Structures are given as structure tokens and as C-alpha cells.
Amino acid sequence: MILLIILVVLVFCFLVKAIQIVPNASAVVVERFGRYSRTLDAGPHFVTPLINTIRSRVDLREQSMAIAPQEVTTRDHRRVDIDVTVGYQVADARAAVYGVDSFTQAIEQLAVATVRGTVDGMDLEPALTSREVISTVLRSALDRDAVRWGVAIRRVDCRVAAASGPVTGSPAMEVHADPYTSPFAPNGGSAGPRNPPQPLARTSRVPGHRPLGQGDPRRIGRYSLTAVLGQGGMGTVYLGQSPGRRLVAVKVIRSELAEDPTFRRRFAIEISAAGLVGGFHTASVVDADPHGDPPWLATEYIPGPSLQEVLKQQGAMPPRTLHTLAVGVAEALERIHACGIVHRDLKPANIIISDSGPRIIDFGIARALDSTGLTSTNYVIGTEGFVAPERLTGGAVTAAADLYAFGMVLCHAAGAAPLAAGESLASAVSLLPSRLAGTVNRCLDHDPRHRPTAAEVLELLSQDDLSAGDWLPLPVRTMVDLYSPSSGSAP
Structure with a gap:
């Protein structure tokens, strides 16, 4: 009897938490696992606790x-x-x-x-x-x-x-x-x-830019640093400004990595290789000093949010956006692989959604971490959920690993949550539009020999006409515009 009473109380609490009454002239934005899910109009609605959360309540009255x-x-x-x-x-x-x-x-x-x-x-x-x-x-x-x-x-x-x-x-x-x-x-x-x-360097606040802290450097090489763009396993990325007031992204390497001579040698090799890439779908290397104290790398600054930021705020992307994203990333990978470089860490955080289309950053540099005294025998460079299966078992790192990550990026952009170990990819691929699903399914093949090359993916996907209309939905276009020099958002 006591268990029955407890069960009734729990069910009652669940229903109280789950039923949301939205007042007239109001709307409620709901997120699922931290990403946009739906908008609720006035009236009663069922919102699953623990899975869905109320992001914001909006008054629609004047x-x-x-x-x-x-x-x-x-x-x-x-x-x-x-x-x-x-x-x-x-x-x-x-x-x-x-x-x-x-x-x-x-x-x-x-x-x-x-x-x-x-x-x-x-x-x-x-x-x-x-x-x-x-x-x-x-x-x-x-x-x-x-x-x-x-x-x-x-x-x-x-x-x-x-x-x-x-x-x-x-x-x-x-x-x-x-x-x-x-x-x-x-x-x-x-x-x-x-x-x-003219849209050169500015000082106004930009989304995603953090002011320099007490421990951050103010100058690296000939570049004055003005803001923090992000932080990762290799170091911190700063917004830099050249003497001619041109903007660059400066990656400053962590001190413990800088102390490893093997890392410095590999870092220098990868910088030289990455400098060959260029192109309008990547962030070009403009300057570097692998022997500096600390070592650093400067690339073209691309104004725009990362795909990771976009997905966190806006949720799954519509079919047209997914297709243009796929073509842009495939074109970048084709150029990167043609220069003999494997990205090794392709993920939404390393794809910038810019006014000119998707751009890949941090290509090829992750390889410098291999063969250093700072990586253990079982350490794998990459991000969980985007690492190809052959890399988890010690297989050779080839361009096919980037194609696997490419497929996972598109599944993620279509609304797939991170997959647990051993979970089937079929549910993730099913979220993609049919014209992408077949190609992505081939990219996610367990055997790297069966995956298409970036050039083959590009040939398959570029046959569709994407010339009409904006490839970004309005809320995403708004996010991009806030970074754009033409709107005064660039620093």
C-alpha cells in the first residue's frame, strides 16, 4: 500500500512538472538536451521533464x-x-x-x-x-x-x-x-x-569574444591581441591585429606542449603543410613561429559563429542548409587532402558559419600532437563522436577518417544527439534528407576502404542547383550578421 501511495505521488509530481499552461498572448521556447526543440503557443502543453526544459517565456503583447x-x-x-x-x-x-x-x-x-x-x-x-x-x-x-x-x-x-x-x-x-x-x-x-x-579592426563587443584576462598575453610576434576567441587542447586562440590593422586568429600553444622538442618539430612541419592549403573554404595560415616562446600560429580571422554555437542555439538545420554545408565542407576537405594533409579533428566547433559559406579551421595541426612525450600509447587525437572506428583500434590515419567525421558532422547538424558507444548510426542517418543520406551512409562505413573520397562526395552533391535564396534560415543569418564587419560587429 505504501509503495502504491509513493507511486501515485511520483506520478502526480511528474504530471505537475510536465504540464505547462501557457497564458494568452504568451509563448514558451522549449529546448531538448540544451538545443532548441519547439515553441509553444497559448494553452496547455506536455513537456517531458529531464528531457525538455523551458528556455524562455515570452510576452507577445505590445x-x-x-x-x-x-x-x-x-x-x-x-x-x-x-x-x-x-x-x-x-x-x-x-x-x-x-x-x-x-x-x-x-x-x-x-x-x-x-x-x-x-x-x-x-x-x-x-x-x-x-x-x-x-x-x-x-x-x-x-x-x-x-x-x-x-x-x-x-x-x-x-x-x-x-x-x-x-x-x-x-x-x-x-x-x-x-x-x-x-x-x-x-x-x-x-x-x-x-x-x-572601412571595416578594419574595431573595438565593439562581438558574440563569443571574451575580454583578455590578467594572465593573457597582450602581444604575440607582431600582433597585438584584443580578445579571447576560444580554448582547446593545444592552447588558447586570441583575436589579433596586425600593424596594418588586419584581423587574425592567433593560436598560442600550451607551455607543457612547448617544452616537448618533438612537438615543436612536428608543429613546424604541419604549419608548412597547412600553409599550402588556402582557398575560400578554409582559414589560411598567414604567419607562425613554431620556435618562439611560446610557439604560435596565426590564421585568417573568419567572422562568424561556429557550427557548434549555431546548433546549440538553433537546433537542427533545414535541408537546404544541410546540403550547402555538406558541399562547402566537402570542397574544403578536397583541397586539404590534395595537399597531403589530414584534418584529424573535424567537428562542428572547427567549422565556422560565415557570410561567404562554411569554413574549416584548425586543419592538419592536430597531427603535431602525435609522437610526443605528452601523449599516452592509447591516446587518440580527435573528439569523441567524430573519431573514425579504425583510429580507436590503432589503424592508420588516412583521409578516410576525415570523411567519417564529415558524415558525423552532417548527422549532428540534422539533429542527432551524440551517440553512445556501440549505438547504431541508422537513427542518426535517418534524420538527413534523402539526397544526403546515401552519401553520408557511405562516409560512415566501418571499413575506411569503402568510404568515398572528398572529391567523389563533392561530385555527387554539387549536381543539385543551390543558387536560389539564402542558404541560412533567418535566425542563423542574424547570428552571422552580428559578426560581420558590414554590421559593425567585428572587433
């Missing part, structure tokens, strides 16, 4: 945002006070949750940048009599960018008045006073009447 008063200096060095009120309404809950870190912050920063960029090109008298003109310019800028964030702008009200007293400004907003250095400035720099500067 909201009003009063932006802190701004004190702006006009072209004739006079001061004006500007008050802005924006009425908005969430139209796409998913884009509002994943489009930017905070759409309210994005609206506020874009509004401030646009108003300042417009008013500081005017004299005092025109500014005081141009409330409607300023409001129109602001509404146009907000309409264009807010729709990408899942938000519809309903109204914009702008009040301009002469200021008195010393110029104080708004410290919270002066960081983005120029619309062309704001991370949310309109594409093409149309927020104000001036022409934007």
Missing part, C-alpha cells in the same frame, strides 16, 4: 521602452537632449530568444547609435525642428533590423530639446556613440548621414 535621455552635441558644437520611446511587440518568439543576447538591449543600442549619428550631422536649429525626420530615420533603422530579432516595431516617439549646463553625456551609451562601431548598427551603415569607415 510593450513600451523608454530609452534613457541622451545628451548629444550637434555639428555646431551645441547640445541637445533627446528622449526616445519605442513601442514593440514580439512577432517570432524563437528569433527573439536566439537572435541576439537581448533584443531589448539591441533595440536600445541601435536607437541610441541611430539618433546620435543623425543629430551630430545637424546644426542646432535644424535638430530642434526635425523631430519627425529623426523619428522617421530611427523607425526605418529599427524596422529593418528588429525583424531579424523577431520583433515588430509598432511606434517610435522622439523628443528633441535644447540642453543646458556642461556636456555630460550618458556613460552607459557613449561606448556606442558612433553607429558604425555599435554591434547592432544597421547593415550598410545607413543609421546616419555620414559614410562609414
Whole structure:
């Protein structure tokens, strides 16, 4: 009897946790294992505990945002006070949750940048009599960018008045006073009447970039370092800037690896080989010093989120995106393999989704870790879930291993969760569209001799016409745009 009561209580608790009542004029974004799953409209819904979690609750009613008063200096060095009120309404809950870190912050920063960029090109008298003109310019800028964030702008009200007293400004907003250095400035720099500067190095915040810490170097070689891009098994990757203000990604090797002379020799060989690759689907090597203290490697900086970031925020990719991703990665692998290089660690984190298509990073360098005193006999370079089976049993490392990883990357992009050891690949392949499934199935063959080459994959997949439309869904395009120099997001 006691067990029955306990069971009833557990079932009751499960149902209470699982049933979600979404209020009217609201939406709920649900994630499954940390990735987007679905959006719930108003009404009762069943959400499985432990598997599904509530990512965000969104109010779909019209909201009003009063932006802190701004004190702006006009072209004739006079001061004006500007008050802005924006009425908005969430139209796409998913884009509002994943489009930017905070759409309210994005609206506020874009509004401030646009108003300042417009008013500081005017004299005092025109500014005081141009409330409607300023409001129109602001509404146009907000309409264009807010729709990408899942938000519809309903109204914009702008009040301009002469200021008195010393110029104080708004410290919270002066960081983005120029619309062309704001991370949310309109594409093409149309927020104000001036022409934007050329997209070289910038200092505004970019998604995924972390400020330098106390222990991080400030300069490597001739490159000044401005941010941390990521960290991995070999070391830390920094955003660097050349004397000519060109951006590079600088990988600084860990000290324990740098102390191993075998690693340094292999690292130098792999740098030389990787320098031959180039191409528009990889990050080209531009500079390196394998004998430095510490050793380092600089590659072309490609603005854009990694495929891993995209999948974490947006979930499975649609068929067109999957197909373009497959063609782009296959083309890159064909070039890499033609230079005699095996990537050895192809995975979503090493694929950048850029404005010009998918780009592969870190190709060939993982080989430098082999034959060092820091790797044990059973150590395998690579990432669990993407390592070919022959590598787990001590087989030879060939280009076929990259094709296995290529197949797993596409399964992952189609929505497959990481597979447990010994689990069948059939369920993962079944998530792919039919025109990809057959090719990927061959790439995942247990015998590397039966896998196609990258050139064969490219020939099979490039027969389809992909010329029409954007290959990225809107929320992903928004993520990419935030890194793009044309939107002012690049540092």
C-alpha cells in the first residue's frame, strides 16, 4: 500500500512538472538536451521533464521602452537632449530568444547609435525642428533590423530639446556613440548621414569574444591581441591585429606542449603543410613561429559563429542548409587532402558559419600532437563522436577518417544527439534528407576502404542547383550578421 501511495505521488509530481499552461498572448521556447526543440503557443502543453526544459517565456503583447535621455552635441558644437520611446511587440518568439543576447538591449543600442549619428550631422536649429525626420530615420533603422530579432516595431516617439549646463553625456551609451562601431548598427551603415569607415579592426563587443584576462598575453610576434576567441587542447586562440590593422586568429600553444622538442618539430612541419592549403573554404595560415616562446600560429580571422554555437542555439538545420554545408565542407576537405594533409579533428566547433559559406579551421595541426612525450600509447587525437572506428583500434590515419567525421558532422547538424558507444548510426542517418543520406551512409562505413573520397562526395552533391535564396534560415543569418564587419560587429 505504501509503495502504491509513493507511486501515485511520483506520478502526480511528474504530471505537475510536465504540464505547462501557457497564458494568452504568451509563448514558451522549449529546448531538448540544451538545443532548441519547439515553441509553444497559448494553452496547455506536455513537456517531458529531464528531457525538455523551458528556455524562455515570452510576452507577445505590445510593450513600451523608454530609452534613457541622451545628451548629444550637434555639428555646431551645441547640445541637445533627446528622449526616445519605442513601442514593440514580439512577432517570432524563437528569433527573439536566439537572435541576439537581448533584443531589448539591441533595440536600445541601435536607437541610441541611430539618433546620435543623425543629430551630430545637424546644426542646432535644424535638430530642434526635425523631430519627425529623426523619428522617421530611427523607425526605418529599427524596422529593418528588429525583424531579424523577431520583433515588430509598432511606434517610435522622439523628443528633441535644447540642453543646458556642461556636456555630460550618458556613460552607459557613449561606448556606442558612433553607429558604425555599435554591434547592432544597421547593415550598410545607413543609421546616419555620414559614410562609414572601412571595416578594419574595431573595438565593439562581438558574440563569443571574451575580454583578455590578467594572465593573457597582450602581444604575440607582431600582433597585438584584443580578445579571447576560444580554448582547446593545444592552447588558447586570441583575436589579433596586425600593424596594418588586419584581423587574425592567433593560436598560442600550451607551455607543457612547448617544452616537448618533438612537438615543436612536428608543429613546424604541419604549419608548412597547412600553409599550402588556402582557398575560400578554409582559414589560411598567414604567419607562425613554431620556435618562439611560446610557439604560435596565426590564421585568417573568419567572422562568424561556429557550427557548434549555431546548433546549440538553433537546433537542427533545414535541408537546404544541410546540403550547402555538406558541399562547402566537402570542397574544403578536397583541397586539404590534395595537399597531403589530414584534418584529424573535424567537428562542428572547427567549422565556422560565415557570410561567404562554411569554413574549416584548425586543419592538419592536430597531427603535431602525435609522437610526443605528452601523449599516452592509447591516446587518440580527435573528439569523441567524430573519431573514425579504425583510429580507436590503432589503424592508420588516412583521409578516410576525415570523411567519417564529415558524415558525423552532417548527422549532428540534422539533429542527432551524440551517440553512445556501440549505438547504431541508422537513427542518426535517418534524420538527413534523402539526397544526403546515401552519401553520408557511405562516409560512415566501418571499413575506411569503402568510404568515398572528398572529391567523389563533392561530385555527387554539387549536381543539385543551390543558387536560389539564402542558404541560412533567418535566425542563423542574424547570428552571422552580428559578426560581420558590414554590421559593425567585428572587433
